[in-house]
Amino acid sequence: MFSRRVFLKSSALAMVGVGATPAWLSRALYAADAPSPRKKVLVAIFQRGAVDGLNVVIPHGEKRYYEMRPTIAIPRPNGASDGAIDLDGMFGLHPSLSALKPIYDAGQLAVIEAVGSPDPTRSHFDAQDYMESGTPGRKATNDGWLNRALPKESGKLSPVRAISMGAALPRALRGSNDAVAINNLAEFQVKDAPSSMGFESMYDNSRDKVLNGTGRETFEAVKLMQSIQKQPYNPANGAKYPNGRLGQSLMQIARLIKSDVGLEVAFTDVGGWDTHVNEVGAKPTQGQLANLLTDFGNSLGAFYQDLGDRIADVTVVTMSEFGRTAKENGNRGTDHGHANVMFAFGGGIKGGKVYGDWPGLEPEQLYENRDLNLTTDFRDVLGELVTRQLGNKSMTTVFPGYEQPKFRGLMVG
């Protein structure tokens, strides 16, 4: 739709480009420009390698769980530091995830059980691909669900609507909407100032439509990032992010959210979950899985704490390509399985509850006699968050071939 305001805005912007805009116009422009600088944000975290969901959220009410995992089961809630942290009498958090319990108690963290991709593949490569494209079983999809999740908007778009923390743009964020991969906010610039000015002027004035458009957006984004960089960042409310990649990425994302630069979707990932051998150490709070969960829980906890009231605008969702075998293997580990667990937390989440139909762990209840069965499609969860958090109701676009996801009521509709 054409409107006079848009026309004014774009011609005024052109003036900003050549540096002739009076300050009052610039202020008015940017004020009028963003209808609400506070955006709703969806943050997606991918746990690569297939996390063992049954040892993340422990079905401690299931006798079979303890029978199938004689050496790697997490003890029932026992008041001691090595038992599961009870959630609802049936399920409990791994003891290394204690940082998530306060969010659950505040009613802002939801657990979704027996969830995942319906595709039967047990290949990390294929399953990650399917979960990121949002089209299980279909390899030729060229873009990712999180890119398609961006609502259609008219007018000027923020150059940093969609970001990924990492060197390369992940599959989930690839697509027709501009998305930026940022390793480090400080690196997002042209290395020397005189050349930067030269390039900016070239691209601003270029008659090449494609390069002129992206060039302008790029230099706008660079300026945004530089202005954010000028202030040192101190996480609020005493939040302490772990030093790992996940914690540091979430800190940068929190910083962007608080800067109101128009961020709407963010993606980051964390690897190492492929625990075939020695998944659990001498104690449940030791070993590979416990170490990973400590970093994971504390990173998410710090993010929640740091955002404070701003959590009202934010939803975080976690996922992993598939679950692991219900039974432990011969090396105190687990092999590639099927359904898994997801977390969703944020201001709009109706948390403090475990969602999803529990299929049980008896032999006849397992998938292919070995893995947790699937009762919720991951697109049911993501579809609801995209619809209710981002306001994008076009499921034909976001999840082609799965147009009517079954919402679980994770958010107020």
Next chain:
Amino acid sequence: MRKSLVLVLAILCAAVPAWTTKKKAEVDAKRFQEKLTKDEQVLHALDRLTFGPRPGDVEIVKRMGVKKWIDLQLHPEKITEDRALEVKLAPLETLRMTQGDTEASYPTPQMIRQVAQGRQPLPDDPVARAAVERQVRRIKVKKDEKDADPMEPAVPLDKLLSQAQIRTLRNGKPEEKKEVLASIPQEQIDDVVIAMPPQMRNQLMPIAPESLRRKFMLSNTPQQVIAYDLSEGKLYRAILSNRQLQEQMVDFWYNHFNVFLDKGNDRFMVPSYEREAIRPHVFGHFRELLEATATAPAMLFYLDNWQSVAPDFSRRQGRGGAGGRPARGLNENYGRELLELHTLGVDGGYTQKDVTEVARCFTGWTIKDPRGGSTFFYNDRVHDKGEKIVLGVTIPAGGGRDDGEKVLDILARHPSTAQFISKELTQRFVADNPPQALIDRMAKTFLDTDGDIRAVMNTMLTSKEFLSQGAYQAKVKTPFEMIVSSIRATDAQVDYAFPLADRIAKLGQPLYRKLEPTGYSNANAEWINSASLLARMNFALDLTQNKVQGTKVDQARFHEDPAHTARLMLFTNPTAPTRDAIDKAIADQKAKNPKAPPSPALVAGLVIGSPDFQRR
């Protein structure tokens, strides 16, 4: 009255975009009929058939005539290859090795574990052997801390080199380091490499001669050598080969029949895949290319066909499902991509039923020993013997391997395939939205010549649309093209190409690592986003200021006169905004520091990062 005014406005608003689109299409169509000047023709042909002109190329094409030069590029066997290229390729041995040899010499972490457990022998090559042994020791060390072995090499470094030499290798100037390395007797090289600490090897990597650099890499991360060889090989060929169109075609067809290097054992299969399934057929008949890719272990593994068995196979065997091992069955991945991406195209007129039927025809096309030598193998035991109907053609029951061959015959001669391949070629070589009339003529050639790729290319490259204003500068360079063309334009000397591959990945196109079977897009949109545009500008500055490892630009060749320098690299005049921005940058620099005039290298960097240079 008021109502009708609103109505009129609504109609106007609705009509404007439709009208402009139509108008734009007409303008575009007209542009493909407008001729280029003689000079434009020369530059255009070079821009499209090569990875960018080098100094002197324009003169060569002018002398020969554009038509004759294009024809020569279509017949690479008539072109003498550059001796410098052979020298560069010589050390990249995995490009010539069989899969089995590669697997034995360049172990993955899994293999190292198997050696540690005594389930596999050590490789024969001394450096590979030492690498495996060292890693095997690491595993043992991790297993049992008490048994800690300090990983001492057979001969310590200070027994092989003097203290002074070791100091120089640590802290010396590049030239001094080179001298020390050159002074090591040939028979001691392996021992020295093994004795060096990994950090020292990493530091020496950029200045070491190619053969030594390989030994360093082998000692540090043996499993990376194949990716290294592939990237270096591809870069050197694009930079140096005289058979430029052939290299463009290898790139095009590999991308069309894409395989992702990092999917499991594909790592070992990709060198022979490119060498045997793609390269020999790039100007051949499409049916042969299709056969070569359909039977390539790399493709069978990548699209899972090696695991696909008749839908009732598990029942025939009396197992699967409820009892222990998961049921095996039909896998449609290859069947689907064969139709959608390799031949007919997504709108090529096939149904889901056709996908399933095609997949059934290819059951039993598998790999012998996928973890070992990996060769194609037809396994009749798992083949679906029932009748199939593919695109309306009945393939009778009781067939064998021939079922798949029949499918390839149908697909390779299908009009949709002729259209789809022709369209992809025009998108790559002419423009993102190529004129349909040209595609139709190419498709006709395709069908008339039984899919002779050289003939189809000839139809395209001799067409008026190819040498038209509509095609001129219409393509945005891919990251690979951008970086290679900058090396060629500046006549940079590359002694170590791998860091360039790293840069190409940063620009968004990791070589051999396109995960999806679609390959990279032939159109512009995929390449231009904020992060990649910044990476292009930063690369331009690093290249011209000699900050790219292993690559050296002779800054003396940049001219004092900025316009001259711009022409040196663009092979034509810069556009007005680019020229103005360069002039302003120089003026600013002069104003800031009158005593030190801006260096021509600054100008060169601005030119290579400019919008002008991103086009071809």
